[in-house]
Amino acid sequence: MLLDISCLPKNKILxxxxxxxxxxxxxxxxxxxxxxxxxxxxxxxxxxxxxVLAASPKMKQDFGIRTGSRLYEVPRHRHIHIFNARMKRYLEISVQITKLFSTFVPFEAILTYSVDESWLTLDGTEKxxxxxxxxxxxxRSVIWNQFxxxxxxxxxxxRFISKVVLDVYAKKQGLAECTYEEVPKKLWPVPLREIWGIGSRMEKHLNNMGMYTLGDVANSSLDRLRKRFGVIGEQLYYHAWGVDLSPPFIDARTFTQKSIGKGITLLRDYWRENEILTVVLELCEEVAKRAREIxxxxxxxxxxxxxxHNEGGFHQSVTLDAATNLTMDIYRVCKRIFHKFYDGRSVRVIHVALENLSDEESLQLSLFEDRTKERALAKAMDAIRDKFGPNALLRAVSYTPGSVARVRNGYIGGHQA
Ligand SMILES: [Mg+2]
Known part of the structure; x- marks a missing residue:
């Protein structure tokens, strides 16, 4: 690819x-x-x-304990402090940090990616x-001094370059920068698993195609990647060249979005109830996660x-007493509709949507305080899924009666996904 860097947007993103x-x-x-x-x-x-939801740097370094480890792997030692997660507290601190960011840049220049990661666009703040x-x-020093x-x-x-240079370099050395010109030198040697957006499954596919580093992807061909992975392959190729055209400022209009929907056309007929409901659950999870993200x-x-075979189907909307972005709230409604209308015919298309949207913050300030923990937990699980892939928590969960007990025993604090 002949990349004309002079044509690419040069924003100043942290x-x-x-x-x-x-x-x-x-x-x-x-x-x-x-x-x-x-x-x-x-x-x-x-x-x-x-x-383990988090481990301090020393814990990682000296004991190899990290996010995703299990408590039984943590040595019992009087110098090791073990705490129960207090999501509400972390969320509070996260909100305070975002407020601190807003003293550096305007609100539309802040994109909160997760409870502990944000992008800031600095354009216009040079003076x-x-x-x-x-x-x-x-x-960095204000966060350190204040918090x-x-x-x-x-x-x-x-955003892409700033995120990858963060993951690969800054997480070790504190601060790191990468320009378009430096992409081949700094990012191409990086193994695929360390690249944001490439999950373990994608990594395997790419390995099978002979690609092991980001440079291998850059030096593959757009056509080959597009044929194999569609739009995702295309994006991957551009990312490998450091190209990311996502808008550096958040358009306020995206926040007036009316609904979040996700549908799927199945590759074969589904007629077993638990199979269909598994797909429904996955769709609910995607819709809920998307809602939480924004x-x-x-x-x-x-x-x-x-x-x-064009035999019709059904469509129903249910309005809840309280707004939500929790997977299981959405799933429960879908399941109820399903049981009421499903007549055993084979299913080809399923669609789930969350409508009548409002800002999550309005919820935090309302009467439903008691669900903060549940919602913070959902966000924490989103973070784990982002790190370890969508299978990490959800797919292992089957909602047949027999498996509910397993869920209670095994998963995060007995909370369901
Ligand atoms: Mg972090």
Whole structure:
């Protein structure tokens, strides 16, 4: 590919990560040192199979304990501090940090990616904060001084580059920058599994095609990747060249979106109830996750099913008492509709949507405070899925009666996905 860098948008983007966020928050609240002490945050201290949600840098370094490890792997030692996750507290601190960001850049220049990661677009703040590197240093020291929390920042001309340079370099050295010109030198040697957006399944496919690093993808061909993976392959190829055209400022109009929907046309006829409901659950999970990503909740769930051979189907909408973006809330409604209307014919198309959207923040301020924990947990699980793939938590869960007990025993603190 002949890449004309001069044509590409050159924004000044920071990708900011709060180092071992949950563990660091516990350190601050308990008078421990986030960088020097051994700290582990788990979903439930009383269950040995409990998932480690965060481990301090020292814990990772000296004991190899990381997010996704199990409590029984954590050595019992008086210098190792184990805490139960307090999602509500982490979310509170996260909101305060976002408020701090808004003293550096306008609101539409902040994109919160997860509870501990955000993108900031610095364009237009040069006079105030200097170069991106200077601004990044300033932000890191303010976060450290005000919250006692360590952070890392990746700097790039777009979101993709800033995120990858964060993951690959800044998480080790604190601050790292990459320009378009430096992509071949800094990003091409990186193994695929370390690249944001490439999951283990995608990695395997690419390995089978003879590609092991980002450079291998860049030097493959757009045509080959498009043929194999469609739009995703196309995006992958452009990313490998450091190209990411996602808008650096958030258009307020995207927040007036009316509904979030997800449908699937099945490759064969489905008629077994548990098979169909598994697909429904996956769709609910995707819709709910999307809503959480953009900070929305919805009051109306709509669910439709189309039968094979043009035999019709059904469509129903149900409006809830309270808006939600929790998978199981949406799933319960779909399941109820399904049981009411399904007549055993074979199914080809399933569609789930969350409508009647409003801002999640309006919920936080409302009467439904008691669900904050559940929602924070859902977000934490989104983060785990982003790291380990969608299968990590959900697919292992089958909602047949026999497996419910398994869910209660095994998964995060006994909460269902
Ligand atoms: Mg982090």
């Amino acid at each position: 990708c900011i990560d709060m180092k071992s966020f949950y563990a660091s928050c516990e350190c601050v609240d308990h008078g421990l040192d986030p960088l020097e002490d051994y700290v582990v945050v788990v979903s439930d201290k009383n269950r040995s199979g409990s998932v 105030l904060h200097g170069s991106p590197k200077e601004a990044a240093q300033k932000i 006692g929390l360590p952070s890392c920042i990746g700097i790039g001309p777009n 900070g929305k909740i919805g009051r109306t769930v709509s669910f439709s099913v189309r039968y094979s």
